[in-house]
Each structure stands twice: as structure tokens, then as C-alpha cells.
Amino acid sequence: MNRVLVFLLAAFDAVVTAGVGIAAALAPLTVLWVFGMSGAAPWDALWPSAAKIWQLGNLVPLDLTLPTDYLLATGISPDAASFTVSLAPLGFVAFTAISGARSGTRASQSGAAFTGVIAGGLVFAAIAAGVALTSATEIAAVSRVEAIVFPALVFALPALLGALVGEWREAERGPLARLRDLAESAPSGWSVVPEIIGRGVAISIVGLIGAGALLVAVAVFARGSEIVALYEASGADLLGAIMLTLAGLLYLPTLIVWAIAFLAGPGVALGEGSVVSAVGTQTGVLPGIPLLGVIPESTTPWLLLLALAPVGIGAFAGWVARSLFAGTVGATHEPVLPRLVAVGAIATLTAGAAALLSLVASGALGPGRLAQLGPEPGPVALAVGLEVAVGAGILLLSPRRAERSADTPTGVVDAREASATPLADAEPSVD
Numbered sequence: 516m517n518r519v520l521v522f523l524l525a526a527f528d529a530v531v532t533a534g535v536g537i538a539a540a541l542a543p544l545t546v547l548w549v550f551g552m553s554g555a556a557p558w559d560a561l562w563p564s565a566a567k568i569w570q571l572g573n574l575v576p577l578d579l580t581l582p583t584d585y586l587l588a589t590g591i592s593p594d595a596a597s598f599t600v601s602l603a604p605l606g607f608v609a610f611t612a613i614s615g616a617r618s619g620t621r622a623s624q625s626g627a628a629f630t631g632v633i634a635g636g637l638v639f640a641a642i643a644a645g646v647a648l649t650s651a652t653e654i655a656a657v658s659r660v661e662a663i664v665f666p667a668l669v670f671a672l673p674a675l676l677g678a679l680v681g682e683w684r685e686a687e688r689g690p691l692a693r694l695r696d697l698a699e700s701a702p703s704g705w706s707v708v709p710e711i712i713g714r715g716v717a718i719s720i721v722g723l724i725g726a727g728a729l730l731v732a733v734a735v736f737a738r739g740s741e742i743v744a745l746y747e748a749s750g751a752d753l754l755g756a757i758m759l760t761l762a763g764l765l766y767l768p769t770l771i772v773w774a775i776a777f778l779a780g781p782g783v784a785l786g787e788g789s790v791v792s793a794v795g796t797q798t799g800v801l802p803g804i805p806l807l808g809v810i811p812e813s814t815t816p817w818l819l820l821l822a823l824a825p826v827g828i829g830a831f832a833g834w835v836a837r838s839l840f841a842g843t844v845g846a847t848h849e850p851v852l853p854r855l856v857a858v859g860a861i862a863t864l865t866a867g868a869a870a871l872l873s874l875v876a877s878g879a880l881g882p883g884r885l886a887q888l889g890p891e892p893g894p895v896a897l898a899v900g901l902e903v904a905v906g907a908g909i910l911l912l913s914p915r916r917a918e919r920s921a922d923t924p925t926g927v928v929d930a931r932e933a934s935a936t937p938l939a940d941a942e943p944s945v946d
Contacts, residue, residue: 572607623681786884829906866900
């Protein structure tokens, strides 16, 4: 496909992705304005708020300064008038990243992968710049550099990853195609290592996200009464409850990452000196946010068994990798060193992904104890890496019993076994 056309299509992907994200932030505010605020503020006053929600959703920290009149009306201490909000609702990040990856994959299929990635990144950065320049407000301030660079990276990096995967799979020429051909021509056992690593990492990451989502679902079911009680304590009407629910859905991916950290063992920090983990829970007083109702007030040592989930996920990744090895080199000729490299790479890359998820799922949600929420990337990466390595290593490095060759007919084997019978054991025939 023509590079100009690929450029335009990638730019269109960026425009649609940014537009949908901004509309998702603006639409609920518009509904709220129509049914409750139409007489208090003009409609165009909603734009700065929607823009700030979209920016926070794309990892841009907000520096909030509450007005003096609001402090006097609510009785909030002046010491808490200025604070930072950086805990992102990862629903926006997930949508932008998935759209970017799809755009990069389509650009690769069109034969101009990096042209599409550059086009999408530049257009998304231009849109982010426009949003930053038109939504300035004294209450919520952002760094213009961060407001442009961070959203562009959230779109462009997954687009680049999608383009690289597409080039590795389908490209007929270029540096990645040459590297792939070089890997495929490697000695027996090494040619499938890149594919094994890619599949193993993908299985591990998807498995961890699925396990975290399952744990969140169980927590919501088990602590439903606490969540309902927090809704009632908030005093919100029907429209306010709907807005709280929408906000909770946007933060649901963030909560899933917290659940991954809980599964792995290190747990989640909920302010200075507090932690929620299977080893023990110390939370103190939490804000009355309904979504935080899923956090248990206490834990039991039996929950340490949840650490077996990442081990099991690693074992499944190792089983798939072992099957690929056996299908390529045969079950009785599997070299050890390529399998060892595969285990190390799968564990390391999965740990890196867990660290990245923990990083974007942590931050501040207000002053005081809300200044530090979320998992620590380092401990989570270490725990996930070790657990996945144990599981993958058990299945990928364990010795396999030599199997009967499929090329030897069964009748031949039976004849060989019969011929090995000593003649002395045979009974004499009687005429």
C-alpha cells in the first residue's frame, strides 16, 4: 500500500482513538450538566473538566488547588488545599493502548509499519497538545510537556509493539525479516526460541490479568454488602450513583493490577505505613469510595496459596513451550541450553511487564494518606518473575522419558521381542 495512504489511515486511527476517549470523559459530564447543573454553569465550562479527566486517564498527573471559598464552605484545612492526583483510571490507558497496537498491526500488514507508527504518534501528540492548550484552568494544572508526551507514548509505544510483531511474522524484507531468517536458520533447538519466548510471555501476561480479574470478581461478590453500604453512606442520588459507578468502571483495570500484586505476594500500599497483602493487612481509615469496599479488612495465611496462581500460569506457558520444542527437534533430542534461555527470558519479560503495570497503577489520589496508593513495581516484578520462572522451569526443563520412535512399526518391535526369547525356554515339540 502507498505510504501516503498508510500515513493517512494511521492518522485517522489516532484521531478516532483520541476522540472516543475525550467523548467518554465529556459525555457523563454533559448528562450531569443537563440534569443537575444547567442553571449553575455554562456548558463550555465542562470542557476543562473533561480534558483533565482524559489527561489523567492517559497518565498525566494533575496538580489541584482548591479555591478558598470551597475550603471555607467545606471546612477543609488549608494544608490540604493543594495536592497531586496521579493515580490513573487505566480504562483510558487500556483503550488507547489497544487501539494503538491495532493501528501498528494494520500498518505492518500494509507494508509501511514504521510510517504508520510515526504518523499515529505525531497526530496523537498534536491532539494532546491541542487539549492542553485549550483546557487550562487554575484549579487543575498540568505540565504541558507531560500533557503532550505521555498520551502520545500511551498510543505510540503499543503501536510500535504491534508493528514489530507484525513485521516479525509477515515481513518479506527489512531488518526484522533478516533477523527472523537468521533465527530460523540457527542450529537445532535455537530456531524456535524467539517464538517460544513470545508465546510464553503472552500467555503469562494474559494469564496474570485473567487471574487478577477473577480475584476482583470474587472480592466484589464476597464484599458486596460493604460496597452497597459505601454507596448509601455517600448520600448520592441516582445520578450521582451512576457517576460513581462509571468512575469505578474506569478504575477497574487499576484494581485488577492491584489484584495481581496481591496474588504475587507483595500486595498493595494504601498510604504511608499501610499495606494489603496475603501476609497481613493494615489499612487504617480509608475514604468512602465504593470501589475501595472490595479491599478486605483482614486476611488469613491461607491466602498465601494464591501465589500458586502465577506458578501455575508459568507452568502452562512452559508446557506450551515444551510442546513447540518437541514438535521441532523431537522429544528425545531437546537441547537444554535453549530451554534454559527460554525460561529466563519468559520470566524476565513477564516480570518487566508486571513492573510496568504496577508503575502505571500506582500514584496519588489526594492529600495525606492518599498520597501513595498502589503496588511497588520492584517487589511485584521480583515475585512475579520468580513464580513464573518456577512454573515454567518445572515443565520446560524437566527430563522427558524417551518415547518409542513413531517410525518403527509395532509388528517389527514385537518380532524383535520374540526373537530375543532364549531357545532353551521353548518347549520341545512331540510328534
